[in-house]
Amino acid sequence: MIDIMLSTFVQLMTSPYVLYMLMLGTCIGIFFGAVPGLGGRLAIAVTIPFIFGQPMIAGAVFLLSMHAVTGTSGQISSILFGVPGTGDDAATIVDGYPMAKKGEAGVALGASLMASGIGGVIGAIVLAVLIPVIEPIVLKFSPAEFFFLALLGITFVAFVSGAFISKGLVVGFYGMMLAFVGMDPQTGIARYSEDFLFLWDGMDLITAVLALFAVPEMIHLGVKGGSISSVSKEMSQTGLRAQLKGCAITFTHWWLVLRCSAIGAFIGILPGLGGSAAAWICYGHAVQSCKNPETFGKGDVRGVIAPESATNSKEGGSLLPTLFFGVPGSSGMAILLGAWLILGIQPGPAMLTENLDLVWILIWALVISNLAAVVILLFITRWVALLIFLRGGILIPVVLIVTVLGTLLAKGQPENLVLLGILSVIGYGLLKYDWPRPPFAIGIVLGKIAEESLHKAWALWRWDFFLRPLSVILITLIIATIAFAIYRNIIDSRKRSQANVGV
Amino acid sequence: MKNLFGLRAPMAVTAPIAMAMMVGLGASPAAAASGADFYKGKVVTYIAATSPGGGYDFYARLVSKYMQIHLPGSTFVVRNKPGAGHIIGTNLIYNSKPNGLTIGIFNTGLIYSQVIGKKGIRFDLAKMSWIGKAAADPRVVMAAVNGGPKTLAELKGPKVWKFSSGGVGSAGYNDTRMLGTVLGWKYKMILGYRGTGSELAMRRGEIHVAVGSLSSAELFVKNGYGRLLTVIGGAPMKGVPQLMDLVETKDAKAIAALIGAQAELARFTAGPPEIPADRLGALRAAYKASLEEKGLRAQAARAGRPIVPAYGEEVRKKVRAALNQPPEVVALVRKILAVKAPTNTVLGTKLLTKTPDGRFITFKHGSKTIKSKISGSRTKIKVNGKKAKRKSLKVGMVCDISYKLGKRNEPKTMECKS
Numbered sequence: 017m018i019d020i021m022l023s024t025f026v027q028l029m030t031s032p033y034v035l036y037m038l039m040l041g042t043c044i045g046i047f048f049g050a051v052p053g054l055g056g057r058l059a060i061a062v063t064i065p066f067i068f069g070q071p072m073i074a075g076a077v078f079l080l081s082m083h084a085v086t087g088t089s090g091q092i093s094s095i096l097f098g099v100p101g102t103g104d105d106a107a108t109i110v111d112g113y114p115m116a117k118k119g120e121a122g123v124a125l126g127a128s129l130m131a132s133g134i135g136g137v138i139g140a141i142v143l144a145v146l147i148p149v150i151e152p153i154v155l156k157f158s159p160a161e162f163f164f165l166a167l168l169g170i171t172f173v174a175f176v177s178g179a180f181i182s183k184g185l186v187v188g189f190y191g192m193m194l195a196f197v198g199m200d201p202q203t204g205i206a207r208y209s210e211d212f213l214f215l216w217d218g219m220d221l222i223t224a225v226l227a228l229f230a231v232p233e234m235i236h237l238g239v240k241g242g243s244i245s246s247v248s249k250e251m252s253q254t255g256l257r258a259q260l261k262g263c264a265i266t267f268t269h270w271w272l273v274l275r276c277s278a279i280g281a282f283i284g285i286l287p288g289l290g291g292s293a294a295a296w297i298c299y300g301h302a303v304q305s306c307k308n309p310e311t312f313g314k315g316d317v318r319g320v321i322a323p324e325s326a327t328n329s330k331e332g333g334s335l336l337p338t339l340f341f342g343v344p345g346s347s348g349m350a351i352l353l354g355a356w357l358i359l360g361i362q363p364g365p366a367m368l369t370e371n372l373d374l375v376w377i378l379i380w381a382l383v384i385s386n387l388a389a390v391v392i393l394l395f396i397t398r399w400v401a402l403l404i405f406l407r408g409g410i411l412i413p414v415v416l417i418v419t420v421l422g423t424l425l426a427k428g429q430p431e432n433l434v435l436l437g438i439l440s441v442i443g444y445g446l447l448k449y450d451w452p453r454p455p456f457a458i459g460i461v462l463g464k465i466a467e468e469s470l471h472k473a474w475a476l477w478r479w480d481f482f483l484r485p486l487s488v489i490l491i492t493l494i495i496a497t498i499a500f501a502i503y504r505n506i507i508d509s510r511k512r513s514q515a516n517v518g519v
Numbered sequence: 520m521k522n523l524f525g526l527r528a529p530m531a532v533t534a535p536i537a538m539a540m541m542v543g544l545g546a547s548p549a550a551a552a553s554g555a556d557f558y559k560g561k562v563v564t565y566i567a568a569t570s571p572g573g574g575y576d577f578y579a580r581l582v583s584k585y586m587q588i589h590l591p592g593s594t595f596v597v598r599n600k601p602g603a604g605h606i607i608g609t610n611l612i613y614n615s616k617p618n619g620l621t622i623g624i625f626n627t628g629l630i631y632s633q634v635i636g637k638k639g640i641r642f643d644l645a646k647m648s649w650i651g652k653a654a655a656d657p658r659v660v661m662a663a664v665n666g667g668p669k670t671l672a673e674l675k676g677p678k679v680w681k682f683s684s685g686g687v688g689s690a691g692y693n694d695t696r697m698l699g700t701v702l703g704w705k706y707k708m709i710l711g712y713r714g715t716g717s718e719l720a721m722r723r724g725e726i727h728v729a730v731g732s733l734s735s736a737e738l739f740v741k742n743g744y745g746r747l748l749t750v751i752g753g754a755p756m757k758g759v760p761q762l763m764d765l766v767e768t769k770d771a772k773a774i775a776a777l778i779g780a781q782a783e784l785a786r787f788t789a790g791p792p793e794i795p796a797d798r799l800g801a802l803r804a805a806y807k808a809s810l811e812e813k814g815l816r817a818q819a820a821r822a823g824r825p826i827v828p829a830y831g832e833e834v835r836k837k838v839r840a841a842l843n844q845p846p847e848v849v850a851l852v853r854k855i856l857a858v859k860a861p862t863n864t865v866l867g868t869k870l871l872t873k874t875p876d877g878r879f880i881t882f883k884h885g886s887k888t889i890k891s892k893i894s895g896s897r898t899k900i901k902v903n904g905k906k907a908k909r910k911s912l913k914v915g916m917v918c919d920i921s922y923k924l925g926k927r928n929e930p931k932t933m934e935c936k937s
Contacts (some may be wrong), residue, residue, distance in 0.1 A: 202711065206639075213603040213607045216607075341744075343739075358823075360821065471710065
């Protein structure tokens with residue numbers, strides 16, 4: 017094992033062409049991740065003509081490194097402007113953007129880059145370690161377990177709702193309601209969508225997230241005046257030094273990074289949950305597991321670190337079923353699989369016996385591209401970060417144009433712009449009257465997964481699905497989480513009433 | 520109003536980026552050969568009715584790359600217009616200006632979406648300007664190696680097999696229901712498996728069988744997880760029987776022919792109706808030249824994508840033939856598929872109990888006793904072949920009952936004999 021590990025590393029480092037392709041892939045991936053609405057799937061789709069005629073290893077490394085780093089660059093615009101690069105990056109807005117407003121953009125960027133980098137590397141390690149046991153793990157998770165996992169994620173609404181759980185629940189249910197828009201596979205009826213065909217596949221996640229998070233912030237900025245950063249350039253932390261400080265902070269939260277990377281990789285392994293679920297579950301987990309959750313949502317660096325480590329680590333995890341079963345875990349992986357087939361790679365159990373060299377080269381490529389992306393972005397982003405000092409009058413139109421483009425790029429359906437408009441009004445209302453918005457994202461991301469798996473589990477096993485061994489464990493976890501939420505809420509309200517009495 | 524912005528919507532920004540990437544990466548094809556003058560300096564939009572990646576997108580990019588070479592001076596731009604099971608993209612192609620500058624690729628399954636009159640369809644495939652088709656992709660019945668049946672005959676029972684499908688109205692759902700009905704399968708369909716989710720479910724053993732396309736089943740079978748029970752249409756395959764050779768009844772043959780007719784027609788390229796003849800001729804010639812070029816075939820072969828082309832008029836005739844189903848087949852398909860929610864049907868069961876007003880009944884289905892609430896308005900009841908009210912039902916009558924699954928188990932139809 018060790019010898020193949022080392023020999024493939026040497027092989028990779030001594031072939032300049034493969035390294036060149038790795039770096040090229042990383043750079044293109046950074047670009048596709050950074051522009052809202054593009055993302056890794058599209059990157060692979062448009063570069064497919066280019067990989068015809070490439071040698072197998074170079075082509076495979078190019079595609080994987082490109083796809084892997086889109087998560088690293090995606091959060092730049094989330095942090096700086098509150099505009100998520102893809103649906104997966106939305107969770108980073110919740111704390112990343114307030115940090116930019118406080119003038120801590122550099123710290124937030126440094127922390128998110130480092131968390132992404134470490135997450136990506138941990139994902140690769142998980143991939144390497146789990147190769148021998150992948151089969152039993154993946155096959156243990158049936159629709160029943162998916163349902164309880166999604167439910168567990170939904171209980172995190174209680175923690176990301178701020179002071180008023182009731183408000184959070186309302187917003188969470190609203191998100192869930194929107195998740196139910198579209199063609200219902202169980203009945204073949206188009207729910208809440210009538211003859212609007214663009215709604216048949218469900219509400220577009222990127223559009224919803226842009227409307228709930230990005231647009232309201234821009235309106236707010238316009239109303240308030242000034243620039244995104246409320247402190248002046250001289251007083252703020254945006255330079256390379258601040259970024260390095262952010263990197264360092266990441267290491268002081270190493271336990272959180274480790275946990276969230278593990279959760280992310282785990283969710284990546286399970287086909288069908290997806291990157292957005294990973295990011296939001298980790299965000300909720302960070303809030304739930306810390307001792308002083310009241311700073312979350314107001315620019316807590318832990319709220320940046322948690323989702324970022326998850327989005328990159330899931331890549332390594334999701335390679336497992338793709339490579340060894342030939343069953344891709346996400347739509348992005350499905351496209352990657354298709355492109356690999358073009359290169360002559362036949363994913364399946366035979367990869368372990370006949371192509372183990374290639375597997376290890378891919379693991380190394382994941383590690384190197386993730387680290388390279390961090391270094392490259394550390395140098396680029398400090399210039400980009402200066403944009404937050406621009407006057408709102410100049411910045412807002414540009415950001416809104418990017419938002420509109422992101423909406424169009426995501427699905428290529430102009431109708432989504434109407435949706436963007438309507439949901440933006442609701443989003444601004446939530447912002448103005450201080451209602452929490454993260455529960456919305458959790459509702460829309462996990463609601464659909466919960467519903468679909470519940471239908472399947474019920475059709476397959478009826479009540480028995482509650483009694484599967486893993487189900488029992490997950491149900492216990494859910495009950496414990498809810499109990500903890502109630503306990504914490506009681507403590508909080510006592511603290512508040514004591515404080516009031518004190519006054 | 521379905522498309523708020525009409526068809527001259529702003530060009531998706533993906534396209535210029537895709538072009539820039541291709542040029543930047545040195546994949547820009549050089550102009551060669553001669554072509555129709557009209558296309559010099561023109562931009563042709565090639566609509567793919569799916570998202571980027573995957574089979575349709577692959578063929579879209581491959582075909583448009585080579586057609587651009589064979590129509591000198593033209594620029595082909597691929598636009599992805601996914602959604603509603605190819606209906607959004609196909610609606611767009613059909614309703615675009617017939618100037619020969621918009622063509623595209625979409626799913627063969629739309630043939631019977633049109634035959635059964637599916638909601639949302641704003642096209643008539645019989646009238647489209649057919650340019651060609653690139654492949655053949657027959658449907659297959661695939662069983663899980665883990666716990667699935669070994670032969671097609673086993674599907675008749677006694678075990679009830681679990682089938683997966685994407686959802687009501689999907690191709691897999693329609694095929695399963697049609698085949699299941701005419702071949703007498705004992706099955707339960709579990710809905711909501713998207714993409715390769717069904718393959719994982721087969722490996723877990725929770726799903727036994729699925730009906731899908733050969734191209735998407737191939738890798739799963741090659742890896743030793745799946746077993747092909749039968750193939751419907753297409754070229755003969757070694758070791759896999761053709762469904763047509765296995766079926767006997769008239770209905771079964773009709774359904775096998777209906778599904779098989781579409782096997783030959785995969786990966787279409789077509790434009791809106793009434794493209795001027797000279798332009799359509801140029802498009803067809805360029806398509807033919809493209810598909811017969813070595814470079815295109817080599818690229819497809821590397822990707823494991825088959826090329827089984829047919830061109831122009833031939834494709835048009837075949838599509839029309841597939842659409843032109845005799846009324847009895849359409850009636851059969853409609854009868855099988857017109858069910859909106861999953862229902863159970865029990866034949867020749869005795870009514871065990873009944874309330875005096877006929878509102879509540881019980882009957883046996885297999886070993887289970889089903890309690891059912893009859894609706895006065897919705898449930899259609901016949902007694903001895905004549906329409907009847909629920910009051911006229913009597914305990915002891917032998918009935919064929921098809922009932923909705925749910926709390927009330929409301930019967931949709933009851934045909935009883937006293």
